[in-house]
Amino acid sequence: MKTNLKINFEVPNREQMSVDNLPTYDTIVKSVGFMPNLFATLGLSDNGLKRYISFQNEKSSLSNKEKEAINLVVSEVNECDYCRAAHTAIGKMNGFTDEQALELRSGQVSFDSKLNALVKLSQNIVHTRGKVTSQYLELFFNEGYNQGHLVDVILQIGEKTMTNYLHNITQIPIDFPEVANI
Known part of the structure; x- marks a missing residue:
């Protein structure tokens, strides 16, 4: 069942991030050279960006x-x-x-x-x-x-x-x- 509800999501900037997300935000900008919109969108959650990047960066047996x-x-x-x-x-x-x-x-x-x-x-x-x-x-x-x-x-x-x-x-x-x- 699809909905026709349309919500406009704005990509948040650094000033709109929670304090908990800021160190992760700054690390990404420093290493990548910019903040990818999808990562910034994770920052809509007070802990979303930090939580996701922590999960993403964990060790794996995969290359x-x-x-x-x-x-x-x-x-x-x-x-x-x-x-x-x-x-x-x-x-x-x-x-x-x-x-x-x-x-x-x-x-x-x-x-x-x-x-x-x-x-x-x-x-x-x-x-x-x-x-x-x-x-x-x-x-x-x-x-x-x-x-x-x-x-x-x-x-x-x-x-x-x-x-x-x-x-x-x-x-x-x-x-x-x-x-x-x-």
Whole structure:
């Protein structure tokens, strides 16, 4: 059931952040060079930005490249224009080409069998709401992943789903180079 209710969300600036979010806000600006609109929007919650970034920055058994592969396919499944754009740009910083980012988003990776297993499983988890098809688990484990990796994949999917939903609801402006739909 969709609603026709339209609420206009404004991206908050630094002065509109709670004191608890300010250190995180300043750290992001210092490291990235600007405050991405989606992160700023997390700051609408008194603890939202700090809480999300803390979760995002925790250690994982997955490499940054693997996390970006998950971010791309999950953002595609969840139809999040902001995260597709952001993670295509971040994916490039982690060594993916535009063509590879498109493959990752599609869930069909020809250039790396291990990433193919990872994105197929991730895509299936999101599509089935965790009632995964055994063939994707088998493919994942056959590529050398273990049960600990599986837990980290689920955590990464959850982390990305949060920002996908936030943008899909708020529709705040995209401040990364936009990418084509596939």
